[in-house]
Amino acid sequence: MEELNGPIAGWLAGIGWSKEHIDLTTKLILLGGIVIVSWLAAKLFRNLLVPALQRISRSTKATWDDHLFSDRVMRAAARLIPPVVWYVLLAAVFYDLPLLLGVLRKVCLIYLIVTVLLLINAFLDTLHEIATQHETLRNRPLKGIYQMVKLLAVCVGAILIVSILIGRDPTTILAGLGASAAIVMLIFRDSILGLVAGVQLSANDMLRPGDWITMEKYGADGYVTEVTLTTVKIQNFDKTITTIPPYALVSDSFRNWRGMRESGGRRIKRSLLIDIASVHTCTPAEVESLRRKGLIAADTEPKTQPIVNLHVFRDYIRESLKRNPEIHPDLMQMVRMLQPTAEGVPVEVYCFTRSTEWVTYEAVQDDLFDRLFAVLPEFGLRAFQRPSGQDLGTLRADLSAETEKMPGTDDRAAR
Incomplete structure (x- = not known):
């Protein structure tokens, strides 16, 4: 190192620089040179090497290399150059001050670790962008896994920085942390559970x-907007946001409507409550009237004898479903009578x-049941409905009118 300092010191002495300041000035000149x-090394990397790599990546058919050699990743890689250059060349300046040289090299190593962490962060963000554009990985909840890798990288970087500051082997620190594993588990409980749940959700394609x-326990009913390491964000239909921990989706049950969308049809499962008193066998005149109105096919004979109006009504619903262009013809269609209840059939x-x-x-379902309710009287059927206040008032008025018509009512009222 003296071969480098000697010419500079001789030059300073030749121009009349005082001897007590030559050593300090030499070090400052060398520091400026470093x-x-x-x-210059970082500038050459950014202006020469990076454009060349980007031109090569753009010339290929693949798109993933365009992301890996993007400006964000290359800027993070360029930050590695200064600490490496300083770590190597600082020995030429402070060769005679080993204590100060050791401190400065530790600073360079810490700076290098921080820049490496920034590069890892940019690299993982780029991998996430590549995954979101990939046909298979686009809908996978991988963001939580990337976040966990970032957290592990930060933990390793912190351990390395502490080991540099105290001058100890990193494995010694890790051994010390092993004794406090319970505390570490408690601190990072949500992150660890979130990582495991994220892997399960992704591997089983659950979300x-x-x-x-839909998850009634947490009041969630909407679309998943983001899956992270510690939370799953759901935008409900009322535009509110519900956050659920990922492990809750694994331990508890929830309903995913994706299968409904992929099947191409949405289920209608709704019942009409028929008043049991309106169910009866049809007379020949009623059957003929239904034929004229097109409610029974002219060439179709009922399967049951005698003919029951409720059976004819179910056949009419089946034919209506087959003729309805809004009803999916390749998925199940069924009309059935359930167990009679106190509220009808x-x-x-x-x-x-x-x-x-x-x-x-909802529009298709409403239109379907509107027509079914409207056609019920044509079959001699009535929909069941609990008596309301108006019904009771009408009944009371009818009873009063009947009572007034009874003979002797006026005489009793007069007496």
Whole structure:
């Protein structure tokens, strides 16, 4: 190192520089030279090597290399150059001050670790962007896994920095941390559970960003917007946001409506409550009237004898579902009578709409049951409905009118 300092010191002495300041000035000149060398190295890397790598990546058919050699990753890589140059060249300046040289080299190593962490962060963000554009990985909840890798990298970096500051082997620090593993587990409990849950959600394809899920326990009913290491964000249909820990989605049950969207049909499962008193066998005149109105096919004979109006009504619903263009023809269609209850006989309609969109689905369902309720009287059937206050008032008025018509009522009222 003296070969480098000697010419500079001789030159300073030749221009009349005082001897007591020659050593300090030499060190400052060398420090300035190191700063210039590190700046030029980073500049050459950014202006020469990076454009060349980016041109090569753009010339390939693959797109992942365009992300890996993006400006963000290359800037993070360029930050590695100054600490490496300083660590190597500082010995030329402070060769005669080993204590100060050791401190400065520790600073360079810490700076290098920080820049490496920044590079890892940029690299993982780039991998996440590549995954979001990949056909298979696009809907996988991988963000939590990337966050866990970042957390592990920061933990390793912190251990290395502490080991540099105290001058101990990193394995010694790790051994000391092993004794306090319970405390570490307690601190990072949510992160560890989130990582395990994220792996399970991704491996079993249980959840994807954009899925519509329902979880009544947490009041969640909407679309998944983000899956991170510690939270799953769900935007409900009322535009509120519900956050759920990932491990809750694994330990508890939730409903994912993705299968409904992928099937291409949305289920209608609704019942009409028929008044049991209105169920009766049809007379020949009623059957003929239904034929004329097109409610029974002219060439179709009822399967049951005698003919029951409720049976004819169920056949009519089945034919209506087959003719309805909004009902999916390839998915199950069924009309059945359920167990009679105190509120009447439930006739359940089970089918699927062609559209899975909520508004369209509700419109198709409403139109279907509007027509079914409207056509009930044509079959001599009535829908069951609990008596209301108006019904009781009408009944009271009818009873009063009947009472007034009874003979002797006026005489009793007069007396």
